[in-house]
Amino acid sequence: MRSPASFELFPDEIILCVCQYLREADVLYSLYNLNSRLNTTITGYCRYLNxxxxxxxxxEYAVFHVLPQIGSIVRTFVLNGNWETIINTELSSILFVSRLSSLFPNLQRLIVKWFTSERFLSFVDTLQGFSQLMELDIRFLRGNTAGLLLQKILSANIHFKKILSANNSQLSIVSFDQDSVDLDISDExxxxxxxxxxxxxxNLTFSKLIPCLFVLxxxxxxxxxxxxxxxxxxxxKLIDSNLSSLVYLTIFQLRSINLFWTFDEIAYLLKAMPSLQRLGLDMRTDDKRLVTEKDIMTILPASLSKIDFFIRYYFSKSKSDVNEEHTFSSTHIPVACLLDEPRHRFLIHSIPYDLNSAILTASISRQMLSGWKYMKQIKDLYIYDITSxxxxxxxxxxxxxxxxxxxxAKDKSEKLIVPKESQSIDFKLxxxxxxxxxxxFELFPLLNVAPNVDYLIVYFDCLKILLDDESTCHLLQTRIVRLNIMDWxxxxxxxxxxxxxxxxxxxxxVIxxxxxxxxxxxxxxxxxxxxxxxxxxSIxxxxxxxxxxxxxxxxxxxxxxxxxxEDSFTVEYNENWFDLWF
Known part of the structure; x- marks a missing residue:
């Protein structure tokens, strides 16, 4: 009888295939320091540390025993601000008190999540001494009041310098995700x-802050x-302000779907971008010139090589625009025009539409063009007012x-199921x-075509319905690793x-x-x-x-x-939240 093969006898390719099914921390916890050969094999998992x-x-094991040994290899690190209050003092001193540059001397990108605005400003002080840190990626930044962060920052001036001049002014990339607090910039x-x-x-609170931002x-x-x-x-009026020219700007994207923009305002912005090559507009307007080709072409920079847009054009009930869908066609830029008659607007977008996110009303579902390739870049989608x-x-x-x-859903109390005629539509996610x-919602049709879903956010009433269906339960059983239940x-x-x-x-x-x-x-x-x-x-x-x-x-x-x-766990109760990390 043959003896069982040792895991170490597998070639690197097989071991790395196995690792693809594990999280980065699981790989480090399971395989790091077993022997020098495995350490070399999983080096790639040490470069991005989450x-x-x-x-x-x-x-605990990773912070105390692995990080000190692989710190020089790490190029990207994900830091959760919520850890600071719940982990023990010794762990906190390593990640939040001492300089991270001593732990990760070759760090190039730092991703920070779930910080409060006040705590984040203090944390930025520790971002010094990195020889290669170029990118600060800020996600889920919280504030008690919209705009709290930069109101504090710019009123004193020195605090804004903490962010843009962090790491001895070596940062070249700073980003706030859309889930972070809107920021304010003082013009005084x-x-x-x-x-x-x-x-x-x-994320800006007001369009009037754009001129201040351009100066910075x-x-x-x-x-x-x-x-x-x-x-x-x-x-x-944006055009009442002086606007500095951004002579090096080659890529510009504006997302502003709650504010009515005028043709003159967009023209004023683009005039300050003489070298622009790529333009993305996700916005609303009632100015017909912004959806008329001959007018748009007059304000685009000569250097422009690509434009992507999703424009919500609102027309008056008394106007005849609703019968003029053909007027939004273009000879230079292929477009699609979808009528959202209940809201008295057209949804007009470029083809292909190469921005990363989209917000759609469900009423246009039957008007969309066939084939997915013209929307292939969309990674984040929000569909609202769903009736079926x-x-x-x-x-x-x-x-x-x-x-x-x-x-x-438009009606949060109505159970929405999949009609038989829709069950034959073939698609994959x-x-x-x-x-x-x-x-x-009945979610089986979605879960069935999305084998990699592992995070579900659902309301109490919806979850009860889901758990009554055995087919849905079978899909949820091994896939979901994070579950948020709202309104229990x-x-x-x-x-x-x-x-x-x-x-x-x-x-x-999370409940x-x-x-x-x-x-x-x-x-x-x-x-x-x-x-x-x-x-x-974790609870x-x-x-x-x-x-x-x-x-x-x-x-x-x-x-x-x-x-x-003797178990490794930590627990806290803070701001009406019970948190257990086991």
């Missing part, structure tokens, strides 16, 4: 420029602006490369990782037992109670007990814990659950 979605035991100070910044993605970044090559300002009669699951499927067949999907729902209604519900039985691979459970004033003492213990003997899990629950329990929360967990003193 310790999120792992057990606390793995996290002496503006200081930051010529080191070549790429910037930023004179050498920018790539600029993405997200502006969530709402239209109002008091809107300040058929609308979702008709739209999704055009978005093969989606990574995140949000679906929002092989890259989809996250589904967020607002409403009650009944803390006595037996749904918890069903969840613990179905979601066998779950690593992170937001509809009534956050409810006592969760027993509810928390019930959750912990249901995962006894299963995969280690976040909103609600009220008894004051007596909060005095020694860790000991209370040990006294009332299967978790032992």
């Amino acid at each position: 310790l999120m979605s792992v057990s606390y035991k793995q996290f 100070i002496n503006m200081i420029s930051y010529p080191n910044i070549q790429e910037l993605i930023i 970044i004179p050498n920018v090559h790539r600029l993405h602006l997200n502006i969530d300002e709402l239209s109002s009669d008091s809107k300040s 699951t058929a609308e979702i499927i008709l739209i999704l067949q055009h978005f093969r490369r989606l990574r995140t999907l949000t679906i929002d 092989p890259f989809l990782k996250q589904i967020e729902t607002s409403g009650i 209604i009944d803390i006595e519900s037996e749904l918890l037992q069903r969840i613990s039985h179905v979601f066998c691979s779950l690593r992170h459970l 937001t109670l509809k009534d956050a004033t409810v006592s969760i003492d027993e509810f928390v213990l019930k959750i912990i007990s249901l995962w006894k003997g299963k995969t280690r899990i 976040d629950v909103t609600g009220v814990l008894s004051e007596e329990i909060c005095k020694n929360l860790r000991q209370w967990i040990i006294d009332h659950s299967h978790i032992k003193t």
